[in-house]
Amino acid sequence: MAERFDYYMDRCLYHPTEGFYAAGRGVAGRRTGDFITSPEVGPLFGAVIARWLDARWDELGQPANFTVVDAGAGPGTLLRSVEGASPRCAQAWAPVNVDPNGNEFTQPELPESLEGCVVVANELLDNLPFRIVERTLAGWSELFVGEGEEELHPTMYVPSFEIALGRRAPLLERAHQWVHEVQRRGAHSVLAFDYGAPTTEELANRGGWLRTYRSHQRGDDPLANPGEWDITTDVAVDQLPLPSNVQTQAEFLRAHGIDELVEEGRAHWQAHAARPDLEAMRMRSRINEATALLEPTGLGSWLAIEWRRT
Ligand SMILES: C[S@@+](CC[C@H](N)C(=O)[O-])C[C@H]1O[C@@H](n2cnc3c(N)ncnc32)[C@H](O)[C@@H]1O
Numbered sequence: 001m002a003e004r005f006d007y008y009m010d011r012c013l014y015h016p017t018e019g020f021y022a023a024g025r026g027v028a029g030r031r032t033g034d035f036i037t038s039p040e041v042g043p044l045f046g047a048v049i050a051r052w053l054d055a056r057w058d059e060l061g062q063p064a065n066f067t068v069v070d071a072g073a074g075p076g077t078l079l080r081s082v083e084g085a086s087p088r089c090a091q092a093w094a095p096v097n098v099d100p101n102g103n104e105f106t107q108p109e110l111p112e113s114l115e116g117c118v119v120v121a122n123e124l125l126d127n128l129p130f131r132i133v134e135r136t137l138a139g140w141s142e143l144f145v146g147e148g149e150e151e152l153h154p155t156m157y158v159p160s161f162e163i164a165l166g167r168r169a170p171l172l173e174r175a176h177q178w179v180h181e182v183q184r185r186g187a188h189s190v191l192a193f194d195y196g197a198p199t200t201e202e203l204a205n206r207g208g209w210l211r212t213y214r215s216h217q218r219g220d221d222p223l224a225n226p227g228e229w230d231i232t233t234d235v236a237v238d239q240l241p242l243p244s245n246v247q248t249q250a251e252f253l254r255a256h257g258i259d260e261l262v263e264e265g266r267a268h269w270q271a272h273a274a275r276p277d278l279e280a281m282r283m284r285s286r287i288n289e290a291t292a293l294l295e296p297t298g299l300g301s302w303l304a305i306e307w308r309r310t
Contacts, residue, residue, distance in 0.1 A: 002146030002153075006129040006174070012226045013127070014101065020230050021101040036292075037123050038193065038249070038299055039078040043282065044261060044289040046081025049120060049191075050089075051256045053082065056118045056189055057089035066092040067117040069110065071182075072124030073097035076105050115186035122193045125240070126232040128178060131171035132210075135163050143168070148223050161238060163204035170200075170209060170233040172240065179241045183307060190307040193249055196235030197303075209234035237305060244308040250294045252304035262290045 013020045038045040057066050066089050070079045079095040087093075097106040111117070132143035134152060140159065141152040163169050182190050195211075196203070203209045212219035212229040222231045237246055247255065265286030272280035294300040 002144035002151045005132045005143045005145055006171075008145040008226070009129040009222070009231050012222070012229070012231055013129070015227065018227045020227055022227075037074075038293055038302075039081060039122060041292045041299070042285055042289040043081035043084050044258070044286050045253075045293055046078055046083075047085035047261055048253050048256050048258050049078065050082045050085035050087035052191065053093075053118060054087045054089050055256075057087075057092065060116060060188060062089075062092070063116060064092050065094065065116075067094045067096060067111070067114075069096045069098055069114070069117055069119045069187075071098045071110065071119055071121040072127065073099045073102060073106050075103065078120065078122060110182065110185065113185055114182060115188075117187050119182050119187045119190045120192075121190070123232075124194075125172070125175040125178065125192055125235050126194045126196070126211075127230070128172075128174040130175070130233050131173065132168055133157065133159060133171055134168045135165050135204075137165065145223060150223065159200075161200040161236070163201050167204040167207075169204040170236065172233070172236060175235065176240055179307065183241060183309075186309075187307075188309050192305045193252075193302050194235040194305070195302050196237060198236075198246065199238045200236040203234050203236050235303070235305075237303065240305070241307065243305045244310075245304075245306040247304045248300060249302040249304050250296065250300035253290075253293055253300075258290055258293070262286045 011019065016022060053068060057063070060066070068079065068082070070076070073079070076097040079097060083090060083095065096111065098108070098110055099106040100108040102108070133155070134141045134143065136152075136154075138154060140155050140157055142155040142157065144151045144153050159169075159171060161169070179190065179192070197206065210222060211232045211234070212222050213232070214229045219229055222229070237243065265283035268283035269276070269280055292299060
């Protein structure tokens with residue numbers, strides 16, 4: 001029996017024993033491959049996020065209890081590197097890692113109330129199961145999957161976007177709902193990093209938005225070997241709740257002081273190069289980490305999307 005693409009994707013990724021993210025498979029597999037998420041590049045990403053968090057803490061009036069949630073935390077690397085950067089807000093913060101496929105340091109669900117909390121999500125929205133629609137002469141069709149074959153079924157569904165005839169686009173209902181739910185629970189701000197484009201039309205015209213990954217390669221067929229590949233999409237910002245700010249990752253990191261942190265690293269290294277210790281090596285590594293995080297055709301082109309409570 002053919003099933004809708006989002007149900008198929010849900011099973012491929014999150015089936016408790018067969019899914020890509022079943023214990024010990026997904027996140028580790030992705031980390032050892034040639035595709036590395038920003039927090040896994042090294043501690044510099046977290047050091048910049050630490051500065052952004054300090055600004056949010058100040059904005060909130062430096063509360064004595066400041067909950068910071070990393071949603072889709074994987075192994076929890078991001079908040080560990082934030083902590084390592086010793087931000088001012090660390091005196092008040094309670095770090096919470098949320099991931100249904102995480103480890104003993106993560107919780108499976110978001111806290112019920114997010115009042116006064118800040119939520120960060122790196123590469124989560126692209127990983128939430130999505131539907132796929134195609135613009136046809138007769139209206140819209142939807143992609144179903146059965147026995148390794150795809151089927152297009154006509155649908156009455158009318159998306160809020162328009163794309164060219166014959167093109168396909170992801171339908172990001174769950175990503176939309178996720179952001180909406182975080183807002184509904186009262187989060188002060190949400191910061192998501194994802195590959196994507198401002199509009200669905202742009203994604204559909206560009207193509208290549210459906211991405212599959214396995215440790216050493218990017219694939220192109222989500223129907224091949226279900227559960228063996230990560231399935232993701234470029235995120236179309238126009239399908240999400242209206243953000244307060246959208247920048248590229250490079251713009252965001254620069255706006256929050258990455259260049260200064262790299263300069264500090266370079267100066268520290270030069271001062272200690274004759275007898276380098278671990279700290280000096282860590283500071284020197286900021287230079288290479290910044291190159292990877294700002295790469296114009298790679299991580300630097302990811303989008304940093306912010307929602308602020310007004
Ligand atoms: C691509 S990984 C990113 C991991 C980490 N943020 C990083 O940047 O290295 C996406 C993570 O989102 C998690 N995830 C999937 N659905 C989720 C949900 N509804 N809430 C929280 N996390 C979820 C997956 O288990 C996976 O660990």
